[in-house]
Amino acid sequence: MSRPPPDPQYILRGSGAAVNSLSFSCAGHGVPVLYSGSSKGAIHVWNLITRRAERILESHAGSSVIWLHTFRDSRSRLISQGRDMRLCVWDLSEDRSAVTDSLLTASVGFCQCSVLETRPGAALLAHPTEHTEEVSVVEMRSWTPVCSLKPDSKLGMLMCMKMWQADSGPVLCAGYEDGSLVLWDVSHRRPYSCLKAHPEPVMCLDVDVCKQKGISGSSEKILQSWTIDNQQNLQMHDSVQMTNPGVSQLCIRADGKILATAGWDDNIRVFGWKKLKPLAVLQHHTDMVNSVAFSDHQDPPQRLLAAGSKDQRISVWSIYSES
Template sequence: MLKLSVADDANVQPLASLNDHRMSHPPPSPIYTLRGAGGPLNSLHFRCYGEDAPLLFSGSGKGCIHIWNLNTRRTNKVIEGHSGSSIIWVCTKRSKDTLISQGRDMQICLWDLGEGRCDLLDSVWTGSVGFCQCSMLETSPISSLLAFAGQQTEEIKIIELPSKIQICTLMPVAKVGMVMCINLFQPDSCPGPLLLAGYEEGSLLLWDVTQQSILSQVKAHPDPVMCLTFDPTRLRGISGSSEKNLSSWKLDEKNNLQLQGGVTLANPGVSQLCIREDGKLLASAGWDSRVRVFGWKKLRPLAVLQYHTDMVLSVAFSDHQDPRQRLMAAGSKDQRISLWSLYNES
């Protein structure tokens, strides 16, 4: 188990190279593993704030949502709500006990988890046949914006929840292919929300949601953009594809996307990227069954985690209020979830 403050990471010998040939310290092991999901783990989401037991939600390729109690390390509940179709995204609202799930059945489902319930509140039909995960932005304690891929391959729709009122449809004029990944956020510098989208053609587009217009566009990858994550505090982001390179980029004061280089990995293919809430760590879920951990500030390689026996599909950091309890979870096609304690404050 590796527990070290990132503030002290100068004392940690990083990888000899980004090709992962050797490390000066043996890679850490997971603190424990969750089994029994019954399928590939496409999505993970923590809910560890408040007085209740810390929870981890997982969505599997077999159409099940597991709610894991991290104290007992067992499932509290299993939800089967997408007719056996693969679950590709799960998320909860901070304001109340609402779970949102997205399935390959073209449905987004809203669940009431209050007082031990597991009741279906509502659903939204997307019409999308792709794998693009939803993105949610909570705008008030009672309302949220939800962005998702629409019926047309390049289409992104944004609705308000819980009313389901459609806010806008974002459709690029240029041919950039299917929308692959999206991130909805609200920067301090703008009066309204912005949306980052990665497309099949390899481009990143920054949308002004209010004006329904493109603010900036860059070619980030030669292949489809498989995943992206964005740090709204530092206005920096990073994206991955089926190739070996992670592409780093930022927003300038005029909301222009600027490429900043990136990282070359040993093996191609990244399923998901996640930045820890404190802005110190970046984790990547690799097709080569490895999780790679970087310092987010300089993209310095810190660790290569080799535990899973098949491609890693999802990675998430916990939202524990106590930094000493922070965890990272990785979900794999091998049907296991590994839990890690990495670079926590002493």
């Protein structure tokens, strides 16, 4: 018999609103931290030793915080994206809570940004714009525009995206309202390939760069995986059917072993990434799960999975840490 699903290691309470976004900062020295963004514009800085919020940051005028990113080269830098159409860059060193820079995206959608750290202190940022189908890529240090990526055909609103470094240069995969995925050559501002992956809008995606394989979810019951061949063509791969429809977010763990999904049915689902084998349904939340994130710590005993929900709670799990 298979083991029953575990209980959460602990629950973080006190966000005061629906939890929409999560980002761990556990690598290196210092106290391991989890950042969470709420639907009322607050960013909580959770100390994972005391399991309490040690700071609350507010700078999105009460608008929902839909994306957070921490930088590999600096634990004291954080970037947040709000529904106030702004990105904020934070300096959190030496107990500061200062917004040192910001960018007006003018985007009214829910598409989360994506960052590619090109070298220490330098990064490219892809963000949605006022033109609902367009991606703008900028150099973060100066906000210098690099390129604008806009499909020729009508694919509808930009829904989600991820950017990474390939041998040929920066690559970006974007999901659109009509269910299509487009793989973009950022350097040459042109699409490599397009794939109609879903009959419904693509709500979320993630990419395993080492395996050249990605996964996407929508409002339906199907998770669809796809591969990227040597000619940068997107091709359908495996799919898996879930019990209930709707995925808010999905995340592949850094070691490429497991995949976690945030479900509209209040559940977190865990799959083996290699064959999309269902491994566990983690049940704790009483409302839609909006976000899932894996810790960035490399030591297996420290591997954590966090999930943020509309029920205002964050559940933290230790699962398949030994794998």
